[in-house]
Amino acid sequence: MDEASKRPELPRTWRPRVVRWVAYGLGLLIVVTMVVMAVIMPADWRLLDRLLIVGLGLAVAGGLHMLGRPRLIATEKNVIVINGIRTHYLAWPEVLDIRMPVGEPWPCLDLSDGTALPVMGIQSTDGESAQRSLEEFRAMLSRGEGSEPERPE
Numbered sequence: 001m002d003e004a005s006k007r008p009e010l011p012r013t014w015r016p017r018v019v020r021w022v023a024y025g026l027g028l029l030i031v032v033t034m035v036v037m038a039v040i041m042p043a044d045w046r047l048l049d050r051l052l053i054v055g056l057g058l059a060v061a062g063g064l065h066m067l068g069r070p071r072l073i074a075t076e077k078n079v080i081v082i083n084g085i086r087t088h089y090l091a092w093p094e095v096l097d098i099r100m101p102v103g104e105p106w107p108c109l110d111l112s113d114g115t116a117l118p119v120m121g122i123q124s125t126d127g128e129s130a131q132r133s134l135e136e137f138r139a140m141l142s143r144g145e146g147s148e149p150e151r152p153e
Contacts, residue, residue: 010140011075014133016123023068027061034058072121072133074140081109083120090117098137100124107134 034057038050066084073080079095081088093112098119100107106123108116122133 011073012136012140013074014072014121014137016070016121016126017129018125019070019123020068023064027064027068030064031057031061070120072119072137074137079109081117081119081121083118088117092141095141097141098134100130100134 031054034053038053041050041053069082069084071082073082077091079090079092081090090109090111095109096112097110098107099110100122104124106118106120108118110116122130122137124130126133
């Protein structure tokens with residue numbers, strides 16, 4: 001954290017730890033297993049069959065990459081939320097709060113348009129690290145000066 005302002009320095013990236021270890025470790029294990037299987041298969045298996053086995057392992061590893069990819073990035077100008085498939089770019093004024101009720105797997109950003117955006121870059125499986133990450137991000141929220149949208153009368 002920056003001692004002068006008591007806010008974390010920017011840019012700052014938060015990533016889940018446990019989920020990344022599991023996703024990438026399992027992906028590596030599956031690819032290695034499929035390569036070994038392709039090598040030890042009986043001689044009557046063709047080259048295409050062996051390549052398809054390895055390809056299947058790579059496809060599964062690609063799917064597991066989607067679990068290890070999420071992150072939350074705070075920069076001077078915006079907040080970037082990268083979930084499994086989609087990436088969201090938000091200006092600081094759009095973000096009102098971040099909350100993670102007890103028992104939820106990841107927090108949600110409360111946005112100024114009244115919607116909520118899940119943030120898979122911080123996950124409750126990380127325990128105390130997740131709580132510290134939430135507090136660090138909350139400390140940055142005053143940068144945006146966002147407010148609730150006006151309700152039509």
